Amino acid sequence: MTGPPPSTAVPPGGPPAAPGAPEPSGTARLSPRVLLIDPIRMLPSLVLPLAGVLLAGGFSPASFGWAAAGVAGSAIYAVLRWATFTYRVAGGRLELNRALVGRSVRTIPLERIRGVDVSASPLHRVLGLAVLRLDTGAGGGEQEGVLDALTAERAEALRAVLLARGPLPAVPGPAGAGTPQDAGQAERGPGPAAQVVRGAAVAAAGAVPAEGEGGGADDPPRVLARVPRAWLMYGPLSGAYLFTPFALVAGAFGLAWQWRRELGLGERAAVRALEWALDRPGLLIAVALVLVAAMPVAGGVTYALFNWDFTLRAREGHLVAERGLFTRRAVSLERRRIRGYELADGLIERRAGVVRLWALVTGLGDARSRGQLLPVTPRAFATGVAAEAVGPIRAPLRRHPPAARRRRLVRAVAPWLLVAVAALLAGWNLAAIIAAVLAAAGVPLAFDRYRSLGHAWDGARLSVRSGSLRRGQVVVERRAVVGWTVRQTLPQRMAGLLTVVAGVGAGSGGYAVVDAGEEQGVAFAAEVTPEWLAPFLAPRPPAS
Amino acid sequence: MTAPLRDPAHPVSRRAIVLWLVEALIGFVLLVGGTAGAAAWLSGARWPPDMLSEHAWLLPVAVGVVMAPFVVLEPLLRYVVHRWELSGDVVYARAGWLSRRWVFVPVSRIQTVDRAQGWLERLLGLATVEIRTASYAGSSTISGLDDEVAARLAEDLARRAEELRDDAT
Incomplete structure (x- = not known):
């Protein structure tokens, strides 16, 4: 291990003792x-x-x-x-x-x-x-x-x-030395409505020093959002980390297996343990129940560990998101590469009026964890921070035609109904009942999916929203749009609908306006980028 | 074509009908062959009800009868639907047969232009032009073009894209 190292990447430029040392100071x-x-x-x-x-x-x-x-x-x-x-x-x-x-x-x-x-x-x-x-x-x-x-x-x-990209600046004290607790510890226990107001006030207070759009190299660092600790209780609503108990148990088994010899366990012991457990179904069920009951608790704890004192700052043309209790993590996102943001909420989160926020950044690896701007926070707070950090959308979402609702219904119910009928014909009653229940559950799901559909354009940014179990609303700057795809399947054509996908060079790459009306969808694309679509629009038929 | 968009100016090559016909035939043979195999397996198996296993041979026949018209219909419909145009520095293309797909790609956002030929396309003197942007949803594939037309289009696009390059994304 001590011989002179062979060169692999670069021809040796100096003695191995001082690798790359022409500029010892740097x-x-x-x-x-x-x-x-x-x-x-x-x-x-x-x-x-x-x-x-x-x-x-x-x-x-x-x-x-x-x-x-x-x-x-x-x-x-x-x-x-x-x-x-x-x-x-x-x-x-x-x-x-x-x-x-x-x-x-x-x-x-x-x-x-x-x-x-x-x-x-x-x-x-x-x-x-x-x-x-x-x-x-x-x-x-x-x-x-x-x-x-x-x-x-x-x-x-x-x-x-x-x-x-400049000389080494004077560095202020280490990050995180401020008072990240003050927002959370000011007072505890008021209802969610009071917290919305308080959270918004925090954001507003942070926003006072500089109102202008960030991007200049010498912006003073300022706090865009500081998530109060009381809001950590929203964590389990997101369904994240819910499987922590199972992961822990699996991890324990894995560890026991790895160290089986030191612990004096053999294959036979494992088999005996399994037999012992299988003989006691009551115990197994109890353990399973405990694990399931532990899901929200363990999920909430894990969530709190990762998102403790979540702070979003703007400094020197960057957004810096810092979070974590034990492992503290600070992610910097370059503001000039941010093209928009995504607000997402699940079914339960929507009931509670909370939402998560991500930035859409061009060319960002591991975008889901790096692009996060806010954990689960009340909607008004999140939209305020998004408007402050990236930019607001100033137009209401437009509804899609009723035909879209019919199509949502057919798609959510028909497949399960078919399965139910087929199972009934084959005489599999249990399967038929399950399929019928799923078909029935499809009805409210379809209505909710329809309610989620919408698109908007305010002259600078476009927005699309869809989904039910996980509803996502995306807001994207116009300059990020690199093209359009309009899709129309046969059933869509019969219903007079089409799907318009805005190609975006950030985030997941494309954001779809699902089941817009034919006129509506094409008009939307033409409104956002008139110079691209105007030459190809059909001449309007004379009004009758 | 009820969407309020006009037809793109240029049709694809007529030889593309042959290309799509051959492709449809290959798909048809695979499909019928596959269902015939499944039927043979069904009639040999014990678990399905007698009614099913005795009449399993009907499956490939039914699939064949239902799908046969589409083998002819698909290439013809595709020839009607597939059209393209380059004007105002925007590529406008339409594709599909039962379902349809219109794509608008501004030349200023193009990152790469590829011209590709499969073995069948080479035999027929056809080519496919693939236009890529930073997003899959802003990318477009125009197939069934005459080889010379495709070469000229790819060349034009590449040159113009270089002139217009806009690095906003």
């Missing part, structure tokens, strides 16, 4: 404190063989030795990796130099950096460290740059350098 290493992280992570593996002593009464020196060797090995590896990795910002580029086995230099032009994601696990936070991830729109994963880990101040300063 070259930097990761924080040496990172050396502590891997060994600390490995420590539990030393404890497990000891647990085997207590549980199974048989201490296995071999496995303890292996675990100790693993810890030592990881420490050595960490030192080597730390010593052979350097980075520097020079000439408008970020260079990552690695010389552990092979030698590689990754060069990332600063103008290709679309976002910087600074996160810190609890361990990192204890050590005052943060991990900096670069989004270069290369599709995520291996292609993107990761600096694991820098001191929190250094990460903050580097983020400013990478995003501002």
